[in-house]
Amino acid sequence: MGTGVLEIFNELREKNIMTLKAAKEQDVKVVGIYCTYGPRELVLAAGAIPVGLCGTRQEPIAAAEVHLPRNLCPLIKSSYGFAVSDTCPYFHFSDMVIGETTCDGKKKMFELMKRLKPVHIMHLPQVPDQSASLEIWYQEMIRLKQVLEEAFAVEITDEALREAIHVVNEGNRALKDLFDLNQACPPLISGIDMIKVSWQLGFHTDRWARVTMLDQLVAELRESGGTQYDINRPRILLTGTPVGMGSEKVVELVEECGGLVVAMENCGGYKTVGLRIDENDLRDPLLLLAEKYLAIPCSVMSPNTKRLELLRKMAADFKVDGVIDLTWQACHTYNIESYQVAELIKDELNIPFIQLETDYSSSDQEILKNRLQAFLEMLD
Numbered sequence: 343m344g345t346g347v348l349e350i351f352n353e354l355r356e357k358n359i360m361t362l363k364a365a366k367e368q369d370v371k372v373v374g375i376y377c378t379y380g381p382r383e384l385v386l387a388a389g390a391i392p393v394g395l396c397g398t399r400q401e402p403i404a405a406a407e408v409h410l411p412r413n414l415c416p417l418i419k420s421s422y423g424f425a426v427s428d429t430c431p432y433f434h435f436s437d438m439v440i441g442e443t444t445c446d447g448k449k450k451m452f453e454l455m456k457r458l459k460p461v462h463i464m465h466l467p468q469v470p471d472q473s474a475s476l477e478i479w480y481q482e483m484i485r486l487k488q489v490l491e492e493a494f495a496v497e498i499t500d501e502a503l504r505e506a507i508h509v510v511n512e513g514n515r516a517l518k519d520l521f522d523l524n525q526a527c528p529p530l531i532s533g534i535d536m537i538k539v540s541w542q543l544g545f546h547t548d549r550w551a552r553v554t555m556l557d558q559l560v561a562e563l564r565e566s567g568g569t570q571y572d573i574n575r576p577r578i579l580l581t582g583t584p585v586g587m588g589s590e591k592v593v594e595l596v597e598e599c600g601g602l603v604v605a606m607e608n609c610g611g612y613k614t615v616g617l618r619i620d621e622n623d624l625r626d627p628l629l630l631l632a633e634k635y636l637a638i639p640c641s642v643m644s645p646n647t648k649r650l651e652l653l654r655k656m657a658a659d660f661k662v663d664g665v666i667d668l669t670w671q672a673c674h675t676y677n678i679e680s681y682q683v684a685e686l687i688k689d690e691l692n693i694p695f696i697q698l699e700t701d702y703s704s705s706d707q708e709i710l711k712n713r714l715q716a717f718l719e720m721l722d
């Protein structure tokens with residue numbers, strides 16, 4: 343990070359711990375969310391603060407492995423490790439947690455997490471384009487609304503829900519504006535900075551302040567013109583499992599080895615920023631939320647054709663030279679789906695492709711570096 347506004351993002355996580363603490367002292371409720379499927383709008387409409395709890399660091403994994411198998415996705419172990427060791431202030435301050443039945447590892451982990459904190463589980467239907475799935479997910483929105491209302495003794499009105507939809511829409515719009523800057527050649531922001539911004543932003547408790555910060559950053563980067571990046575550096579699209587600060591090693595290695603991650607399809611990247619609710623749609627806002635969240639193209643869906651459609655579009659829009667599919671070890675859904683992603687990228691779009699399977703540790707750093715160097719040389 344080099345420019346003025348970018349610097350501010352560096353400290354958001356630490357600064358917002360104090361804001362959260364102050365809010366708790368005022369009896370404001372905090373709700374932890376582990377997954378992109380968790381509807382932030384409902385939490386906001388309940389007058390509570392939603393915080394992202396997805397674990398992205400190696401440090402708490404040893405504590406998690408006391409209860410969980412070693413051969414499990416590092417994201418699940420890191421998330422549980424933070425909780426069980428009480429080393430994440432955001433988990434600590436959460437009055438309740440929203441879990442979801444996405445992948446098997448996560449849903450079984452939540453059974454253990456329930457011993458530490460109230461966890462409400464949303465049952466996610468996994469065949470996305472069926473009316474029965476939408477009905478189930480709509481009922482899950484109704485159930486979550488009731489749970490929040492009872493837990494916090496509030497009424498969630500349609501008006502509050504529509505306001506929350508508006509601010510979350512604006513947040514997605516602003517983040518998409520930032521990501522879309524990299525459709526330009528040369529790109530305007532590095533992959534590492536994109537991760538820092540989107541990850542740090544998740545800890546900002548003031549939703550409108552987030553939008554303002556993003557808009558300022560976009561304006562500043564547009565003015566910079568991206569001249570700091572060599573136009574000849576290979577343009578990489580990253581897809582696959584979620585990445586945050588602490589688990590950014592593949593992006594860091596790509597950029598160290600001369601490539602530039604110009605776009606990220608994964609959670610925290612482009613996967614959800616295009617999903618916005620039509621604010622002129624007068625149907626039940628809970629149904630609108632159900633439709634929006636059911637459209638997330640995660641590999642837990644079967645079939646997950648929307649991810650392939652999104653990748654096809656992103657490869658063209660961002661003019662990418664190569665695609666890297668990142669899979670966390672023991673993530674079966676992304677690992678298996680990688681075959682279909684490879685078919686699309688290599689066979690149909692004729693773009694070089696590589697899948698990397700790794701975890702949060704640095705033990706395979708050299709192997710990854712060698713593979714990435716070879717991949718990037720091929721693109722040259």
Ligand code: SF4
Nearest residue numbers: 377378379444609640
């Ligand atoms: S990859 Fe899927 S399960 Fe994991 S956070 Fe994203 S939406 Fe949730």
Ligand code: SF4
Nearest residue numbers: 415417445583670673
């Ligand atoms: S990366 Fe895969 S295994 Fe890990 S939590 Fe997400 S879907 Fe589950």
